[in-house]
Amino acid sequence: MTSTREPDERLTGAGPLALAALAEITPAETVGAAAGHEVHEDGTVSLRFAASMPGYPGWFWTVSVAAVDGADPTVLEAELLPGDDALVAPEWVPWSQRLEEYKAAQAAARAAGEDMDDAEGASPDGDEGEDGSDDDAEDDDEASFLHAGDVDGVDIDELDAGAEGESPDGAEDDSE
Known part of the structure; x- marks a missing residue:
């Protein structure tokens, strides 16, 4: 201009x-x-x-x-x-173009016989860590899992199982 x-x-x-x-x-x-x-x-x-x-x-x-x-x-x-010598961010590339480049790289890797995950050291099932073991800290937890009704330490499912013999108004069913 x-x-x-x-x-x-x-x-x-x-x-x-x-x-x-x-x-x-x-x-x-x-x-x-x-x-x-x-x-x-x-x-x-x-x-x-x-x-x-x-x-x-x-x-x-x-x-x-x-x-x-x-x-x-x-x-x-x-x-x-x-100016001409200024440090600037790289030109923006739309997501769709980046995805196309990623898919092309994946296809090239498959054609070369590589699995992209295996090339990065991960197992096919994705559970093994860097040391190759399938042992997670969460797997060692023997405690029972809680749901929203267990927060106070009372298991609602146990209460429901004990209440099967009760009538809806809370009185016990003597029909047995």
Whole structure:
């Protein structure tokens, strides 16, 4: 979006205005020296300042300014943008493409005769640990399993079994 048109001297000289705009969004010590400008086709100018924040090498504070005939320059926007040497996150890849790549890798492994789980050291049933034993700490627990009715230590199932001879109103059934 750059052009070879001559920049408006009022805009390229609007460094103090750009620094004032940056002072509203970031501490002054995070703004470094002027790092040039870019003239856009619509006549706006983006002024760049080096970012002097730890963790942001290669980034630039960019302030876009414009001026209407007969008016003073004004700030359009201020932002932190990566330069060519900036550390940025990799481009996002949609889940569907990542899944396709995973399925292709699985198919290639099957074609090569490998089982992906076996290649990673897991057993086919998935129960063996790193040492190859099928012994889990939970398997050693001999205590009976509790359900919601057992929280107070009373087994509801035992009470129900003893109550089979009782009538619904709680009296014992003498019909036997």
